[in-house]
Amino acid sequence: MFLNKLKVNHYRNYEQVELTTDSNINIFVGPNAQGKTNLLESIYVLAMTKSHRTHQDKELIGWNQDHTSLHAEVTKRYGSCKLDLAISPKGKKAKINGLEQKKLSNFIGALNVVMFAPEDLEIVKGTPGIRRRFLDMEIGQVHPAYLYDLSQYQKILLQRNNYLKQSGPVKASLDPMLEIWNEQLAQYGVKIMKKRQSFIKKLQQWAETIHRGITNHNEELRIRYSPSFDIQDFEDESVFLEQFMIKLSQVKDQEFRRGVTLVGPHRDDLLFYINEKEVQTYGSQGQQRTTALSLKLAEIELIHEEVGEYPLLLLDDVLSELDEYRQTQLIQTFQQKVQTFITTTGLDSVHMDKLDHASVFHVLKGNVSSRS
Ligand SMILES: Nc1ncnc2c1ncn2[C@@H]1O[C@H](COP(=O)(O)OP(=O)(O)O)[C@@H](O)[C@H]1O
Ligand SMILES: [Mg+2]
Structure with a gap:
């Protein structure tokens, strides 16, 4: 499966962002504290209805906002689906193709993701x-x-x-x-x-x-x-x-x-x-x-x-920590099979020559701009 389109509203430091993503590899590059992890987190939340880094849903809502809403368009083997998730202090509302899901457990799993972030070292x-x-x-x-x-x-x-x-x-x-x-x-x-x-x-x-x-x-x-x-x-x-x-x-x-x-x-x-x-x-x-x-x-x-179907792979700040052998091993195993989202502070740590094709997005102060 892969994500074609992502829209986030009032999510953390994002006012409003709309992205069309590459079905192979997407790289988000920018200095620290600009919103790279927040973007990957929003994809994770669309899959799991929960963040991977906090239990407090209200932290996800932009400061001075009363709710956040996320939207994804996902292509699967047997068709596509639209996912909507709104989070407010009162609770969550989840929709698949416009139909409200009374139970969040019916929504979880419509999109599958695997996130790998530096904190995952703690699993070990x-x-x-x-x-x-x-x-x-x-x-x-x-x-x-x-x-x-x-x-x-x-x-x-x-x-x-x-x-x-x-x-x-x-x-x-x-x-x-x-x-x-x-x-x-x-x-x-x-x-x-x-x-x-x-x-x-x-x-x-x-x-x-x-x-x-x-x-x-x-x-x-x-x-x-x-x-x-x-x-x-x-x-x-x-x-x-x-x-x-x-x-x-x-x-x-x-x-x-x-x-x-x-x-x-x-x-x-x-x-x-x-x-x-x-x-x-x-x-x-x-x-x-x-x-x-x-x-x-x-x-x-x-x-x-x-x-x-393969899930999406979200790699937050981990590519630069891998040596060239491991990085190549990782990319070559999954490219063209698994849609991947990578964050990094600099493209120099990514071995771009090993990638078939990739979209590069620049993240700065809650704004995302694409550049091919
Ligand atoms: N609920 C929120 N509303 C507004 N800004 C937030 C919220 N939560 C975090 N931020 C801001 O998001 C930024 C961090 O974004 P993050 O995605 O972690 O950065 P990085 O690009 O380093 O991965 C910080 O500037 C932080 O103040
Ligand atoms: Mg980060």
Whole structure:
């Protein structure tokens, strides 16, 4: 799929911008703090209805404005579609081909994107919460029902935690109220963990091959799902559910003492290994960065596999950080296949001779001008 046209209104530092984009490569060039990332972010928001860098939707609205609106025209294999997303302090309104979508989860996934930005190093180096967010966003854009299960799980978790806190440390052996929470928690927990497990399995297969390619066959990357308790069988849902319930009964006393839920997908993690050594602990900065890159590129293939089309690739400030070999490797793998948006402060860091054709846009103080 690719984006033909992008319109943004009152978005961050943009008053109004309308762009016709190249179906191959688009480069946004300009000094710092002019709006390059904001533009890529607006494309990401059109795909996910959320920013990749803030949870606060109101930050996206231009200062002194009461709402922002985004519009995209997307060409897909079987036709085209128009996407509209308006964000105000009251909430979001999403339309596909002019038809309002009551549920945002029906809108998410109409446009697929993969963003790679310097912050993505945190997926490897940062806290487990960052890795869970990565999993949730990526699974969600391909399987919107996952987002519904996730929000149900989070509601139940919150209520269950409140119950544990209020009850205090001393508890009778049988607690019918807790039994009800347990069943609901396990029911949604199992759905989420099954999806995560199968996503990671597929991601691993792609990432392994891609990583070998970008490291010239020097490094073997492994990605492992690390749930909060051992699971023998992901496939059989009733067995899995039972394991979850048994685990909950085992940690019950501890949970009452501490007032929090100790097992479930909210405690999941993702582990990375290069040549059998954990990247988070033993990897060099360069290996951590390449791991993050392999992950993102694997996602492109995974989305292609699941959706039947390639997503857009958004590369924010990362091309200049790659050496020539890696840059060429990246561009040659995806050009003519994946529509790519690149930001950079200078064209001298981009090996233009490796690009088939590209549109160059200059970004200055919230204005975008094209130059071929
Ligand atoms: N809600 C907003 N309204 C107006 N300007 C904003 C808003 N949010 C951020 N900005 C401005 O956007 C600019 C940063 O844009 P950004 O896209 O991050 O720059 P860069 O070109 O370096 O990627 C800053 O000047 C910042 O003040
Ligand atoms: Mg930037």
